[in-house]
Amino acid sequence: MQLINTIKELNSLLESLDKSKTIGLVPTMGALHLGHLSLIEQAVKENDFTIVSIFVNPTQFDNKEDLAKYPNTLNEDISLLKSVSDNLIIFAPNANEIYSGNISSQSYDFEGLENVMEGEFREGHFNGVGTIVEKLLTLTNPTRAYFGEKDFQQLQIIRKLVEIKNLPVTIIGCPIVREPSGLAMSSRNERLSESLRKEAAFIYKTLKSAKEKIGTKSVGYVIHWAKEEFSKHPSLDLEYIKIVDEAKLQAVDTIDKSTKYRAFVAVYAGDVRLIDNIAL
Ligand code: PAF
Numbered sequence: 001m002q003l004i005n006t007i008k009e010l011n012s013l014l015e016s017l018d019k020s021k022t023i024g025l026v027p028t029m030g031a032l033h034l035g036h037l038s039l040i041e042q043a044v045k046e047n048d049f050t051i052v053s054i055f056v057n058p059t060q061f062d063n064k065e066d067l068a069k070y071p072n073t074l075n076e077d078i079s080l081l082k083s084v085s086d087n088l089i090i091f092a093p094n095a096n097e098i099y100s101g102n103i104s105s106q107s108y109d110f111e112g113l114e115n116v117m118e119g120e121f122r123e124g125h126f127n128g129v130g131t132i133v134e135k136l137l138t139l140t141n142p143t144r145a146y147f148g149e150k151d152f153q154q155l156q157i158i159r160k161l162v163e164i165k166n167l168p169v170t171i172i173g174c175p176i177v178r179e180p181s182g183l184a185m186s187s188r189n190e191r192l193s194e195s196l197r198k199e200a201a202f203i204y205k206t207l208k209s210a211k212e213k214i215g216t217k218s219v220g221y222v223i224h225w226a227k228e229e230f231s232k233h234p235s236l237d238l239e240y241i242k243i244v245d246e247a248k249l250q251a252v253d254t255i256d257k258s259t260k261y262r263a264f265v266a267v268y269a270g271d272v273r274l275i276d277n278i279a280l
Pocket of ligand 1: 132133
């Protein structure tokens with residue numbers, strides 16, 4: 001296990017590695033949970049070296065309070081990482097190291113992927129994600145980089161980033177890991193009260209029922225039905241539910257068998273914003 005904090009240390013470590021070896025990168029913002037560990041385990045299996053970055057990226061937070069409340073658990077994260085492998089490289093820089101005193105995002109054109117769903121409700125979020133992911137990919141030059149499907153829109157945007165910037169990396173999307181209740185694992189779940197955490201299981205339950213219904217009912221009907229279901233749960237405030245095609249993330253009215261679709265939701269449980277999605 002090597003813990004490095006500076007780009008200088010990162011560069012000298014990378015220079016010392018045999019160039020024929022493969023590198024897996026798992027970018028994280030810390031507050032690690034089993035979802036992250038599944039990405040890291042996959043990276044360890046598929047690569048000679050695995051770098052886990054831990055950096056709470058300020059430019060992707062549209063909400064200052066959300067950034068301030070974001071858990072900082074570096075010591076616990078390091079212990080968890082040790083339990084996965086002794087051989088990880090942990091890159092945990094500070095904001096100055098990454099942004100050199102200019103904490104701002106670049107502006108990207110992700111061909112419309114950035115304007116829907118999370119992009120509609122979180123202004124500037126995907127410019128921040130693009131900025132940090134491009135920096136991390138350029139700094140570490142990995143063979144493969146791993147991202148969870150819980151942030152499916154982010155995953156598609158990162159694929160687009162790699163395409164438009166022509167970056168020599170394979171992006172690997174990994175399945176959502178869920179709590180026994182079905183709630184998608186997220187660092188934000190720690191902020192839920194015990195009762196809201198139980199209630200939040202309703203999110204995945206509704207997505208699963210929506211998936212069943214889409215076989216026999218229209219898209220419009222299923223969306224209307226899901227909104228009605230959420231309205232019966234006043235502790236969960238539905239921000240959006242969308243049924244979109246996986247490639248362009250555009251809302252659809254009809255489903256055809258040759259295209260892949262997903263249903264996406266964003267829900268407030270108290271002041272905690274949760275997102276989830278399901279392949280249809
Ligand atoms: O998914 C996340 O945790 C973040 O958006 C990422 C990819 C680490 C970029 O900061």
